[in-house]
Amino acid sequence: MKIYGITGWKNCGKTGLMERLISEFCRRGLSVSTLKHAHHSTDVDHPGTDSHRHREAGAAEVILASPSRVAIMQELRDTPEPSFTELLARLRPVDLVLVEGFKRESHPKIEAYRTAAGQSLIAPQDTSIRAVASDIPLHLDRPVFDLDATEVIADFIAQEITL
Structure with missing residues (x-):
């Protein structure tokens, strides 16, 4: 599996960029999964749900299965x-795992700014x-993309990890 991340501070556009990239890579015929870190x-x-009641009763793991998804x-x-x-x-194995957050990990990432x-x-x-994917022009020692240039950012990621 190829792994690429989107990182940045709160309210910098990470989730919106992730959502657009997921759609773009799926449109290109790739299978995509995501890994998101929450600090809270x-x-x-x-x-009140049965699964919540199972967890509250002490179950270490609860699998909730339906015809449309498994949690x-x-x-x-x-x-x-x-x-x-x-x-x-x-x-499960997929073509690409997009990671949101996990700033301190060493996988390749784009910063949303x-x-x-x-x-x-x-x-x-x-x-x-x-x-960096930014809402303003920046002068850095690495590429800077418009935050909304989804296809260009997807092309960059695909080239970086040889997708």
């Missing part, structure tokens, strides 16, 4: 969060960031 506690289940919920309880590598290993977010660029201090 998150839950895809809701109180596997694993309770960490007092165990550490799985590593980036462990999470990738859980995915919006001036309105008021944050500094990560790229100057991080060599794993191969390019």
Whole structure:
């Protein structure tokens, strides 16, 4: 599996860029999965559902299956969060895994940057960031793309990882 990331600070356009890239790579006939890191506690289940009741009762893992999707919920309880590598290993093989977040990992990435977010660029201090997708022109030692230039960014990623 080929792996490429989109990183950046909150409200810099990561999720929108991810969504457009997923659509673009799928349009090109590739199979795509994603790995997203959340810094806050998150839950895809809701109180009152049978699966939530199973988890609340103490189940370490609950698989919820339907004709349209399967969700596997694993309770960490007092165990550490799985590593980036462990999470990738859980995915079924696909052509491309797009990763949102995971700033500190060494996989190749594009930084999403919006001036309105008021944050500094990560790229100057991080060599794993191969390019920046920005809402303003920037002068850097690596490629800078318009944040909305989805096809151009997808071409860059495909060339970088020989897709």
